[in-house]
Amino acid sequence: MNFTNLIKVALKAIANNKFRSFLSMLGIIIGVAAVIIMMAIGQGSKESVRNTISQMGTNIIMIRPGADMRGGVRQDPSAMQTLKLEDYEAIRKEAKFITYVSPEVSSSGQCIYGANNTATSIYGENPDYLGIKQWTVEDGEMFTEEDIRKSAKVCVIGKTVADELFPNGGDPIGKTIRFKSIPFRVIGLLKSKGYNSFGMDQDNLIIAPYTTVMKRIQAQTYLNSINCSAITEELTEEAIEELTAILRTSHKLKEDADDDFTIRSQQEMMETMSSTMDTITIILVVAAAFSLLVAGIGIMNIMLVSVTERTKEIGLRMSVGARGIDISNQFLIESIMISITGGVLGICVGYLVTLICGSVFNLPTSIPMWSIVVSFIVCTIIGIGFGYFPARKAALMDPIEAIRYE
Numbered sequence: 001m002n003f004t005n006l007i008k009v010a011l012k013a014i015a016n017n018k019f020r021s022f023l024s025m026l027g028i029i030i031g032v033a034a035v036i037i038m039m040a041i042g043q044g045s046k047e048s049v050r051n052t053i054s055q056m057g058t059n060i061i062m063i064r065p066g067a068d069m070r071g072g073v074r075q076d077p078s079a080m081q082t083l084k085l086e087d088y089e090a091i092r093k094e095a096k097f098i099t100y101v102s103p104e105v106s107s108s109g110q111c112i113y114g115a116n117n118t119a120t121s122i123y124g125e126n127p128d129y130l131g132i133k134q135w136t137v138e139d140g141e142m143f144t145e146e147d148i149r150k151s152a153k154v155c156v157i158g159k160t161v162a163d164e165l166f167p168n169g170g171d172p173i174g175k176t177i178r179f180k181s182i183p184f185r186v187i188g189l190l191k192s193k194g195y196n197s198f199g200m201d202q203d204n205l206i207i208a209p210y211t212t213v214m215k216r217i218q219a220q221t222y223l224n225s226i227n228c229s230a231i232t233e234e235l236t237e238e239a240i241e242e243l244t245a246i247l248r249t250s251h252k253l254k255e256d257a258d259d260d261f262t263i264r265s266q267q268e269m270m271e272t273m274s275s276t277m278d279t280i281t282i283i284l285v286v287a288a289a290f291s292l293l294v295a296g297i298g299i300m301n302i303m304l305v306s307v308t309e310r311t312k313e314i315g316l317r318m319s320v321g322a323r324g325i326d327i328s329n330q331f332l333i334e335s336i337m338i339s340i341t342g343g344v345l346g347i348c349v350g351y352l353v354t355l356i357c358g359s360v361f362n363l364p365t366s367i368p369m370w371s372i373v374v375s376f377i378v379c380t381i382i383g384i385g386f387g388y389f390p391a392r393k394a395a396l397m398d399p400i401e402a403i404r405y406e
Contacts, residue, residue: 006326010334013306024302025342027295028382032346032375033353034288039371040354042281044364049273059230060132060266061098061239063087063247066259081222082251082260088226090250097239100128100229105213105220111161111206113177118164122155122179122206124213125227132229135207140173140188143209151211156188158203182216184208236265292378295342296386303335303390314394315403328395335387336380343379347372 014021065082088103095101105124110117127142129135143154155177157165162172172186184206193202214220230239240263247261307314314327351367358365 006330006333007337009330010337013310013334014337017306020302021338024299024338025345027291027298028339028342028379029346029349031288031292031295032343032379033350034291035285035375036347036350036367036371037353037357038284038288039281040350040365040367041357041363042277042284043368044358044366046274046277046281047366048364049277059233059236061228061230061236061243062264062266063226063228063243064262064264065225066261081220083223083226084221085223087247087250088223090246091226091228091243094246095228095239095242097231097235097242098228099231100131100227102126102129102132102227103210103223104129104225104227105210105218106224107180107213107217109180111165111177111179113165113175116165116167118161118204120158120161120179120204120206122208122213122217124210124218125207126210128229129207129227132227135193136191137188138191139171140186142188148209148211151215152209153182153184153212153216154187155184155206155208156190157186157207158190158205159192160201160203161206162189179206180217184212230265233267236267240265292382296339296382299335299338299382300386300389302338303331303387304393306334307331307390307394310394311397312403314397315399315401318397318399319403324395327397328391331391331394332384332387335391336383339379339383339387340376343375346379347375 063083085103088101091098091101102125106121108119108121111120111122123129126148127144130137130142137156140156142156143152146152147154157172157177165177166172166175172189174186176183176185178184190203190205190207195201210223228239228243230236243263244259248259251260253260317327318324354365354367357363
């Protein structure tokens with residue numbers, strides 16, 4: 001019996017038992033759809049996180065104070081005072097792999113204008129901060145180095161702060177707001193960035209000269225952090241090594257002494273988040289793949305029933321010259337066709353559900369093309385793997401006993 005005839009026989013057998021064949025496919029449809037959906041959500045979330053970090057700048061380098069032991073107790077890094085203005089000056093003068101550098105002093109509190117108020121954070125920076133964080137001033141202007149030298153009480157504000165303090169579209173430029181009772185004249189409005197993937201409002205902030213925040217709000221002489229930007233993303237590692245050498249020299253650390261600071265990059269954060277999202281996606285896909293295993297067992301069960309029901313037919317075919325391999329191929333093709341058809345329908349269902357999830361629930365989704373290819377391969381393997389035993393059973397039947405079967 002040639003291959004074309006085998007396919008025709010398999011199609012006829014499936015058509016004669018439409019409902020049973022559909023039930024066999026149902027497990028495959030659900031399993032493949034679940035895998036596609038999980039992959040789409042996992043991949044979409046991963047890309048969303050990467051885009052969020054990329055918008056902040058993939059070549060950003062953050063320097064923070066390092067933890068220290070005092071009296072046998074490990075101190076909170078945020079309470080350490082190891083970063084000074086001298087470190088910022090040393091980096092600005094000596095670093096060759098850095099394009100922008102800005103010291104940072106921050107504080108959170110209530111901001112007031114007239115009868116309106118809002119909770120926000122103020123960041124003491126220099127003009128380089130806009131280049132590091134990829135901010136742009138939409139209206140007004142950024143403060144200058146002259147404002148920093150004079151510790152001027154000027155600031156630029158985010159869109160959220162402007163909306164809260166100046167409702168009904170009021171123009172904030174030139175107005176004086178108060179943060180912790182300290183007056184600041186608004187000279188610029190930042191272009192809106194909205195919420196990031198972590199649910200943080202990027203527009204709820206105030207940026208002022210770092211000298212002003214240090215002297216008038218925090219009353220401190222040390223820095224909370226130093227933000228830098230490497231020349232390119234590829235040179236981030238070289239920039240980190242250079243910064244480490246500069247700070248160790250500035251802090252007069254011995255060769256065997258541990259760093260009293262920590263340096264992290266956005267690239268490192270992106271890799272960590274990607275690794276985490278990959279792990280979550282794998283867990284979700286493995287969980288969904290178990291339904292494919294159950295579906296394969298269902299196909300094998302249905303095919304065994306089919307072999308039993310068609311015992312006489314098998315005997316008649318063998319008696320007129322059909323070989324064992326022909327009988328085996330017939331049931332194997334039938335199993336593969338059920339599996340692949342279920343896989344195609346499962347991909348369609350998964351694609352539609354993914355679109356619905358993306359539009360209705362506003363979930364970040366992205367279906368990788370390779371997941372569809374893998375689904376076809378897996379369905380074929382399931383068809384062969386779970387169809388082999390029933391097909392083998394049919395091929396090994398004795399023709400005479402099969403014809404006598406009642």
